[in-house]
Amino acid sequence: MLRLADMLFTIFRNRKTAEYVLIDTYSTQNFWYAYAVARLCHNLNLKYIPILHGGELPARLERSPKVSKKLFGNAFLNVAPSLYMKTVFQQAGFTNVRYIPNSINLQDYRFKERITLHPKLLWVRAFAEIYNPIQAIKVLEFLLADYPNAELCMVGPVKDDSWKDCFRYAKLHRLPVRFPGRLQKEEWSALSKKYDVFLNTTNIDNTPVSVIEAMALGVPVVSTHVGGLPYLISAAIDGLLVPPNDPEKMAAAVKNLLQDPQRAHERTLAARKKVEAFDWDRVKSSWKDVLSS
Numbered sequence: 371m372l373r374l375a376d377m378l379f380t381i382f383r384n385r386k387t388a389e390y391v392l393i394d395t396y397s398t399q400n401f402w403y404a405y406a407v408a409r410l411c412h413n414l415n416l417k418y419i420p421i422l423h424g425g426e427l428p429a430r431l432e433r434s435p436k437v438s439k440k441l442f443g444n445a446f447l448n449v450a451p452s453l454y455m456k457t458v459f460q461q462a463g464f465t466n467v468r469y470i471p472n473s474i475n476l477q478d479y480r481f482k483e484r485i486t487l488h489p490k491l492l493w494v495r496a497f498a499e500i501y502n503p504i505q506a507i508k509v510l511e512f513l514l515a516d517y518p519n520a521e522l523c524m525v526g527p528v529k530d531d532s533w534k535d536c537f538r539y540a541k542l543h544r545l546p547v548r549f550p551g552r553l554q555k556e557e558w559s560a561l562s563k564k565y566d567v568f569l570n571t572t573n574i575d576n577t578p579v580s581v582i583e584a585m586a587l588g589v590p591v592v593s594t595h596v597g598g599l600p601y602l603i604s605a606a607i608d609g610l611l612v613p614p615n616d617p618e619k620m621a622a623a624v625k626n627l628l629q630d631p632q633r634a635h636e637r638t639l640a641a642r643k644k645v646e647a648f649d650w651d652r653v654k655s656s657w658k659d660v661l662s663s
Contacts, residue, residue, distance in 0.1 A: 385414045385416060392419050401424065419448070425597045425598070452471070456469045485631065489566075490567070492584075500573055522546065524548070562587050569624075570599070586648075588638045608641035
């Protein structure tokens with residue numbers, strides 16, 4: 371409640387000087403923060419722009435149609451960081467949607483060419499059930515049968531009890547898993563040099579920045595085929611996609627990379643080329659167009 375009060379007070383305090391209010395919009399508790407801020411903006415005649423981050427927003431549109439219509443229908447513009455989310459909102463009847471991708475400062479991500487690959491896996495995400503972190507550990511478990519030197523590093527903050535489940539499972543089965551906790555982008559980018567495969571195990575997603583960052587760093591990506599991921603990763607061209615909740619197939623995809631490092635290298639080059647479109651120097655021109663209209 372204090373956080374929400376601070377948001378609303380900030381809007382009210384800046385009501386005479388703000389031209390636009392940008393609202394990072396997610397699908398669970400944050401959705402109601404976004405709704406409250408949007409209603410205040412509407413009452414104060416302030417232009418507001420929801421930025422559609424939440425991977426479960428399509429389900430939210432179905433669960434809360436009236437509230438969603440007020441929030442998104444009265445917006446000056448809705449910004450979708452993925453073509454997937456833009457498509458979903460347009461199909462739901464919202465015409466005021468524009469695609470502007472999530473951005474990174476590409477110069478901050480030094481590309482590493484991996485001519486040979488080792489079974490060193492990296493997972494970077496919040497420990498939350500919707501991101502299915504336990505699957506990464508089960509992928510490692512499958513790999514160890516053929517690659518006894520395989521290991522996994524799981525980076526991210528704790529959001530729910532899924533972290534405990536991961537820790538207990540790894541300890542029970544004596545699996546080589548590291549849990550360094552939450553790291554700054556610079557820290558995990560440096561850490562990525564020690565790993566050769568990036569796992570994205572999520573069950574619900576939009577366009578995760580961590581995957582974009584991995585592509586920029588040259589780490590081959592194996593991801594679940596959910597939400598906006600097929601819009602970000604072209605299967606067999608710049609990454610690999612597998613069904614959700616299937617650690618065995620994800621492990622098989624990792625083996626595919628390890629057994630054909632030349633093809634994996636080609637994928638990382640294509641991935642780096644693709645994410646050039648997410649560089650802030652390019653993305654900011656789209657924001658300039660919106661905020662000067």
